[in-house]
Amino acid sequence: MILDLGINFAGIKLKNPVLTASGTFGYGYEVGDLISLKKLGGIITKTITLENRLGNVQPRIAEVSSGLLNSIGLQNIGIKAFVEGPLFKLNKIGVPIIVSIAGNTTEEYIKIVKILTMQIGISAIELNLSCPNLKKKIICHDVFLMQDIIRNVKKISKVPIIAKLSPLVTDIAELALFAQEAGSDGVTLANTYPAMAINVKTFKPKLSSVRGGLSGACIKPMSLRCVYDAYQNINIPIIGCGGITNGGDAVEFMLSGATAISVGSASLISPKNLIKIIDEIKDIMYRKNIVSIKEIIGFVNTKNAC
Ligand SMILES: Cc1cc2nc3c(=O)[nH]c(=O)nc-3n(C[C@H](O)[C@H](O)[C@H](O)COP(=O)(O)O)c2cc1C
Incomplete structure (x- = not known):
């Protein structure tokens, strides 16, 4: 049985649906010694800002039950250094590259996108509108600002724009519709x-910034509900x-x-998990007699639960 894992995401052809999430895979190329990056559906880079950022002070990562707490604070080298260095290396991999970006204002997002539109080898731009680790408000909690950013970058971008949203909202379906x-x-x-x-030994918070962002296995059911x-x-x-x-x-x-x-x-724990996930998707397709992965999108049978 020949399995077709290919999907089309907003006009971008991916050979399989498995992407790296922003910020847990470096700029993307560094992991090339550990796994074959060519096997991935695509790479989403860590979030890049207009100017370089040192991020928050340590400690900024802590393990919790079935998950990870981080407050990296968008440490990155800034857009100019990114397009002069990492982007060049990423282009050699041969998979779609999605560049994640963030700014403080609409103008900053516009400036970054203007620089990216002058580059080759970028398949899409992911707007990080949901970082919980900065001193200011999460951008998508201000719907007017979120829409202003999306509208303005759409006017100048030559590639698809993907809005990354926060799950911490009253109605994720409504927020996603506002982004659309x-x-x-x-x-x-x-x-x-x-x-x-x-x-509890020191009575101190585990992160220097006190609060951080929770990720990992423990959040899966909540994020799944957001998607649904x-x-x-x-x-x-x-x-x-x-x-x-x-x-x-x-x-x-x-x-x-x-x-x-x-x-x-999971890719931070071991980048090999990405390849394992691709192989396990194939196993499930094989067992369920699914020829094309596209067949299962949104196909949950909600009539009977078990
Ligand atoms: C150490 C770390 C750094 C992250 N940095 C970013 C980032 O720069 N930009 C971003 O949009 N999300 C960032 N995230 C969030 C992830 O991209 C992802 O949305 C989140 O971790 C949930 O997925 P997971 O449970 O598979 O980790 C980061 C997460 C972690 C754990």
């Missing part, structure tokens, strides 16, 4: 969940993200409506 109405070509659902942890709800309300494709650690998780996200999926914490 502003012109987003796709959405990533979702980023981490604002959370915290305390060291949004899928009912929008007609742009979804990248499902949150707690995916195996092929079964990836299939669950696709059944709930995701066209592609991105893997964060």
Whole structure:
């Protein structure tokens, strides 16, 4: 049986639906010694900002039950250094490259996108509108600002725009619809969940910034629900993200409506998990007699639960 794992995400052809999630895979090329990057559906880079950022002070990562708490604070080298260095190396891999970006204002997003439109080898831009680890408000919590950013970058971008949203909202389906109405070509659902942890030996928070973003296996059911709800309300494709650690998780996200999926914490634990997830998706397709992975998108049978 020949299995077709190919999908089309907002016009981008991916040979399989498995992407790296932003920020857990470096700029993307560094991991090339550990796994064959060519096997991936695509790479989403860590978030790049206009100027370089040192990120938050240490400690900024802590393990919690079945998950990870981080407050990296968007450490990165800035857009100019990114296009002069990492982007060049990423282009040699031969898979679609999605560049994740963030700014403080609409103008900053516009400036970054203007620089990216002058480059070759970028398949899409993911707008990080949901970082919980900065001192200011999460951008997508201000719907007017979120829509202003999407509308303005859409006017100048030559590649699809994907809005990455926060799961910490009252109605994710409505927020995803607002992103679609502003012109987003796709959405990533979702980023981490604002959370915290305390060291009971010292009575101090485990992260220097006190709060951080919760990721990993423990968030999967909540992120899955985000995808399911949004899928009912929008007609742009979804990248499902949150707690995916195996092929079964990836299939669950696709059944709930995701066209592609991105893997964060599990790839941080071992980049080999990405390849394992691709292989496990194939196993499930084989066992369920599914020829094309596209068949399962949004195909959860909600008539009978078990
Ligand atoms: C250490 C770390 C750094 C992250 N950095 C970013 C980032 O730069 N930009 C972003 O959009 N998301 C970032 N995220 C969030 C992930 O991309 C992903 O949305 C989240 O971790 C949920 O997926 P997971 O449970 O598979 O890790 C980061 C997550 C972790 C754990």
